[in-house]
Amino acid sequence: MDAITNLLKIISDFVAELIRSVLGFSPLLAELVTMGIAAVVLITFAALSFMGLTYVERKVVARIQDRLGPNQAGPFGLLQPLADGIKMFTKEDTTPATADRWVYNAAPLVIAVFALATYAVIPFAPGVVGTNLNVGVFYVLAIGSGSIVAILMAGWGSNNKYALLGAFRTVAQLIGYEVPMLLNVLTVVLVTGSMSLIDIINHQTLADGNPGIPHILMLPLPALVFLISGIAETGRSPFDLLEAESEIVAGFHTEYSGMKFALFFLGEYVNALAVSFVFSTLFLGGYAGPILPPYVWILLKAALVFFVFMWLRGTLPRVRIDQMHALNWKFLVPMSTVNLVLVMLVLKLFPTSESAAQAFGGLLVTPWVQTIILAAVNLGVLFTALTLAARAARRFRQAEEEMIMRRRAANLAAAKA
Amino acid sequence: MRTDFAFVGVMIVSAALLMGVTLLAASFLRPKKPNTAKLSTYECGMETVGDTWVQFRVNYYILALVFVLFDIEAILLFPIAVAFNALPLFAVLNVVLFILVLLAALLYAWRKGALDWE
Amino acid sequence: MTLQQVIFIILAIAVIGSALFVVTTSNLFRGALMLIVAFFGVAGFYVLLDNGLFAVAQVMIYIGAISILIIFSVMLTRGMQAMIPRNAQAGSVAIAAALLFLILLLAFGPFRLVVDLSGVPILSALFRTESARVLGGVPWQFANREVPETYIADFGRALVDLNQFLLPFLLVAFLVDAVLAGAIYIARQRKPAEVIAEREAIAKEEAEELAALQPQPNAPTLPQGAIASTADH
Numbered sequence: 001m002d003a004i005t006n007l008l009k010i011i012s013d014f015v016a017e018l019i020r021s022v023l024g025f026s027p028l029l030a031e032l033v034t035m036g037i038a039a040v041v042l043i044t045f046a047a048l049s050f051m052g053l054t055y056v057e058r059k060v061v062a063r064i065q066d067r068l069g070p071n072q073a074g075p076f077g078l079l080q081p082l083a084d085g086i087k088m089f090t091k092e093d094t095t096p097a098t099a100d101r102w103v104y105n106a107a108p109l110v111i112a113v114f115a116l117a118t119y120a121v122i123p124f125a126p127g128v129v130g131t132n133l134n135v136g137v138f139y140v141l142a143i144g145s146g147s148i149v150a151i152l153m154a155g156w157g158s159n160n161k162y163a164l165l166g167a168f169r170t171v172a173q174l175i176g177y178e179v180p181m182l183l184n185v186l187t188v189v190l191v192t193g194s195m196s197l198i199d200i201i202n203h204q205t206l207a208d209g210n211p212g213i214p215h216i217l218m219l220p221l222p223a224l225v226f227l228i229s230g231i232a233e234t235g236r237s238p239f240d241l242l243e244a245e246s247e248i249v250a251g252f253h254t255e256y257s258g259m260k261f262a263l264f265f266l267g268e269y270v271n272a273l274a275v276s277f278v279f280s281t282l283f284l285g286g287y288a289g290p291i292l293p294p295y296v297w298i299l300l301k302a303a304l305v306f307f308v309f310m311w312l313r314g315t316l317p318r319v320r321i322d323q324m325h326a327l328n329w330k331f332l333v334p335m336s337t338v339n340l341v342l343v344m345l346v347l348k349l350f351p352t353s354e355s356a357a358q359a360f361g362g363l364l365v366t367p368w369v370q371t372i373i374l375a376a377v378n379l380g381v382l383f384t385a386l387t388l389a390a391r392a393a394r395r396f397r398q399a400e401e402e403m404i405m406r407r408r409a410a411n412l413a414a415a416k417a
Numbered sequence: 418m419r420t421d422f423a424f425v426g427v428m429i430v431s432a433a434l435l436m437g438v439t440l441l442a443a444s445f446l447r448p449k450k451p452n453t454a455k456l457s458t459y460e461c462g463m464e465t466v467g468d469t470w471v472q473f474r475v476n477y478y479i480l481a482l483v484f485v486l487f488d489i490e491a492i493l494l495f496p497i498a499v500a501f502n503a504l505p506l507f508a509v510l511n512v513v514l515f516i517l518v519l520l521a522a523l524l525y526a527w528r529k530g531a532l533d534w535e
Numbered sequence: 536m537t538l539q540q541v542i543f544i545i546l547a548i549a550v551i552g553s554a555l556f557v558v559t560t561s562n563l564f565r566g567a568l569m570l571i572v573a574f575f576g577v578a579g580f581y582v583l584l585d586n587g588l589f590a591v592a593q594v595m596i597y598i599g600a601i602s603i604l605i606i607f608s609v610m611l612t613r614g615m616q617a618m619i620p621r622n623a624q625a626g627s628v629a630i631a632a633a634l635l636f637l638i639l640l641l642a643f644g645p646f647r648l649v650v651d652l653s654g655v656p657i658l659s660a661l662f663r664t665e666s667a668r669v670l671g672g673v674p675w676q677f678a679n680r681e682v683p684e685t686y687i688a689d690f691g692r693a694l695v696d697l698n699q700f701l702l703p704f705l706l707v708a709f710l711v712d713a714v715l716a717g718a719i720y721i722a723r724q725r726k727p728a729e730v731i732a733e734r735e736a737i738a739k740e741e742a743e744e745l746a747a748l749q750p751q752p753n754a755p756t757l758p759q760g761a762i763a764s765t766a767d768h
Contacts, residue, residue, distance in 0.1 A: 145599025259443035500691030
């Protein structure tokens with residue numbers, strides 16, 4: 001039983017021992033080779049799951065939309081990713097003659113590399129993590145913002161007006177939705193007291209390894225806003241206005257075909273999967289779970305989050321660009337800021353540890369009571385914000401109707417005269 | 418800590434190598450038959466007129482500026498959040514003041530219409 | 536040579552090389568991209584100094600935000616594609632910069648110049664040096680301390696400590712407010728008459744420059760209230 005639970009750790013220890021015995025003459029080289037193998041394993045896992053996810057996504061979205069999805073290539077269309085892969089490899093690469101060679105070719109590589117670099121800090125089981133950076137969650141966010149420049153490279157390198165315009169819009173969306181992500185990850189770090197992903201998981205498990213209070217119960221509003229920002233950050237529906245074929249062709253990757261386009265595609269899916277992994281680590285408890293082995297738990301949780309992504313893609317219509325910006329800057333960011341301040345105050349007024357209570361002078365409570373208070377405050381902020389937004393929307397609608405009525409009356413008067 | 422980041426470096430290098438190898442493999446496998454139509458820039462089938470420039474929209478720049486502001490706020494708040502448990506009342510009030518000042522900046526931009534996408 | 540030294544040399548070459556490319560290139564976009572390479576190099580230096588927080592903050596702020604601002608301003612300015620900045624003073628500036636670099640290296644580097652003027656007759660009378668004078672060189676102290684594991688929490692506490700960095704911390708907030716207010720003022724929506732007046736002034740300036748470059752008796756006149764088009768860029 002123990003072997004199955006710690007399977008990944010046993011395998012990784014065995015491989016590390018093997019390499020150390022083979023390359024015993026230079027511990028540095030052994031270390032590097034072990035890290036290299038771990039990196040290759042992670043990248044292969046990400047690439048294979050990319051292939052599987054394209055298939056699963058098409059099937060799920062199709063079923064939501066009451067159709068079948070791919071079912072021609074192999075039984076149940078299971079060989080569809082293989083067919084897609086062959087197509088990507090053998091499509092001709094139509095590079096525009098006036099494109100800037102280096103920049104044009106480097107852009108998809110940079111995006112794919114940055115998307116894959118996120119997997120270095122995700123913990124798959126206790127002790128099985130690429131590297132436990134003590135700035136783990138901060139690193140994930142920084143890698144996300146680092147990949148934004150590659151989109152500008154792609155748009156500019158194509159030497160195409162529409163690609164450039166698409167790149168600007170994409171970058172405006174991505175940097176906009178980075179802000180509520182930052183603010184809400186801050187609340188998780190506040191509650192945990194550390195930026196390391198393993199510490200965050202440990203904060204959600206009890207001392208004996210059983211799952212404790214997942215952060216989604218404590219902080220429902222940050223979880224929701226992180227989910228929304230995550231969808232917007234990866235450019236998925238309903239925020240995929242950048243790929244709206246009828247408006248701007250294919251946005252910043254108009255001039256790319258074949259393998260380079262496949263790398264953009266890979267970057268998007270790998271990013272979405274990374275966001276699901278990070279969400280399940282931050283809010284759902286990561287690899288903690290009662291009976292099943294930990295690596296199964298984290299895969300299940302990430303799959304659940306990704307299913308929510310696919311569900312939203314098949315259900316919601318696309319938003320307009322001004323709606324998207326208004327949602328971000330006028331709703332999500334002020335709400336997240338107010339929530340951050342209130343979470344800070346609640347954490348200080350109702351601490352759970354003796355030392356904090358003595359330092360600040362708050363009311364000492366048990367973790368569950370603090371959870372309930374935090375959740376109540378979060379939901380209060382959410383409902384207040386929604387009510388205010390609804391009221392503002394109603395006022396806006398009424399003003400519009402009034403204006404239309406007045407214009408209609410003026411037209412009638414002018415027609416009569 | 419250096420060894421922690423060493424894995425990050427290894428990861429980036431391996432990802433670049435693997436993706437580069439994939440691109441190279443693809444460049445051997447695919448056909449190469451360029452002609453003028455394929456090499457020209459794509460504009461929904463029409464000819465491109467004029468240089469490639471984009472109309473100056475100041476919205477993009479203001480949004481990027483507001484993002485820089487909030488980014489700076491976030492990186493100052495992250496270490497404070499890590500040290501939050503032991504902070505006294507005075508410190509917490511200062512942090513709240515910091516956040517509220519930045520929220521006031523956002524509200525100012527909102528009132529001035531800088532956040533509207535035309 | 537340890538691995539750390541090798542990595543340091545590689546990063547140093549990358550940073551200095553890309554910085555040189557940035558200041559000498561005429562392709563502004565490539566220059567901005569090389570600036571990003573330089574920022575990555577600096578982040579690598581922070582990692583070598585055992586400060587992961589600053590490395591990641593460097594990537595997030597400089598590469599994730601400021602580079603985007605720079606690239607926006609490069610790409611959104613009309614005529615940037617055609618402008619090839621010509622610098623007639625490049626040579627003399629390079630010499631001055633090299634001299635300044637040598638002086639700074641002497642003043643702050645680990646080198647010390649020992650000047651013994653006691654033997655020279657006139658100068659010793661002028662400067663009254665009894666013994667050899669040591670010029671330059673700062674005795675840098677290397678703090679052989681490890682960066683503690685709790686450096687993030689220490690930094691956070693220092694930011695809000697009244698005796699340490701509280702004042703700069705609050706000043707950053709107010710400074711940021713002022714920057715945003717200034718930018719919004721500069722980028723405000725102007726009334727149409729204002730826009731036409733501005734563009735007329737710009738067109739007049741450009742016509743004057745054109746006339747100055749090409750000594751022609753009749754400079755091309757623009758029609759009334761024209762808006763300078765980008766067709767000639």
